[in-house]
Amino acid sequence: MEPTCVAFHLEQSEGHFWFGSRRSFLQSRLLSLFKKDDVLLDIGCGDGRELNWMLRHVGRAYGIEPDARLGAAARERGLRVQNMPFSTADGVECTPTFITMFDVLEHLPDDREAIRQIYHLLPASGIFAVTVPAHQWLWTSHDVANHHYRRYSKPALLAALQGAGFKIERVDWFGAAALLTAVALKWLGRDQGALIQSNNGFMTKIATWEYTLERYIRVPFGLSLFVVATKHDAQT
Secondary structure, X not given: OOHHHHHHXXXXXXXXXXXXXXXXXXXXXXXXXXXXXXXXXXXXXXXXXXXXXXXXXXXXXEXXXXXXXXXXXXXXXXXXXXXXXXXXXXXXXXXXOEEEXXXXXXXXXXXXXXXXXXHHHOOOOOEEEEXXXXXXXXXXXXXHHOOOOOOEOHHHHHHHHHHHOEEEXXXXXXOHHHHHHHHHHHHOOOOOHHHHOOOOOHHHHHHHHHHHHOOOOOEOOOOEEEEEEEEOOOOO
């Protein structure tokens, strides 16, 4: 990410509506899946705020964060975070049973190879939970600034996971109101960064309300995709 995007993450990941809303959504989908003996690996853990709450629901948890500033912030929280690229995943400290990757896959040049590595890291019945930004037609300068390589369609993401051997367990859209807002902004010649960087105003309140509602219902479209997949055999 550009330095300004890293700075925004560090400054806003606690109180900003987007980070908070995504966190609540993830908690509503993941808490029932965690087991007390799970070893969790959060790839691209950022400053560790998601890893911090997940740690309370599993046996062990650690992260990988290539960005030095974000990794340092996570370690300041007392979290176990390795500062290395995902391509050296054979250096992880122990075998995870649950891997999370929240808005990270789009940053990787070869996403299919990354998914294959994740598959091989997991034991049989291991779980992989991933979120990605949706809709390539929404590509804007916001994606460029965040060093994205792509946005995803549902078929493309599921094909990449299934191609590596994963069994799809759950697929959810989230951010329905945010999607409508992003479309309106694009039509006006602006990008979704204008929504994300704002933490006030009518659009923000509507998006926050919709994200909150999505904790309890499933919506048919959204700005992001959430998928849970399992390794269904002992293939290595």
